[in-house]
Amino acid sequence: MDQNTKRFLKVQLMWIVISIAISLALAFILPFPFDIIAIIAVFLSINYFIRQKQMKKMGLNAWSFFGSAPGPGKQNVNYYCINCGTKHNQAACPNCGSKLKKAAF
């Protein structure tokens, strides 16, 4: 195991301990069934938080993580051939073969 993996596991363990501690505290404070709901919410938000941090470390964001999912504004981009104005999404224009195109929202 290298240093990075060890540190990663330590952070993961720390978050698990924190979430268990919060869950126990909530279970004491809140009456049933609100404690269960609160515990689930805490687990989900901590999970989400950890994932966000990991993705940021890898240089990704939530949108690129899902790959094909449309990012904000991404789905509205259209490409038009500069030469003849044909709307297309290919490397070269299917009408005139020009590789020059411009993006329009």
Ligand SMILES: [Zn+2]
């Ligand atoms: Zn063209």
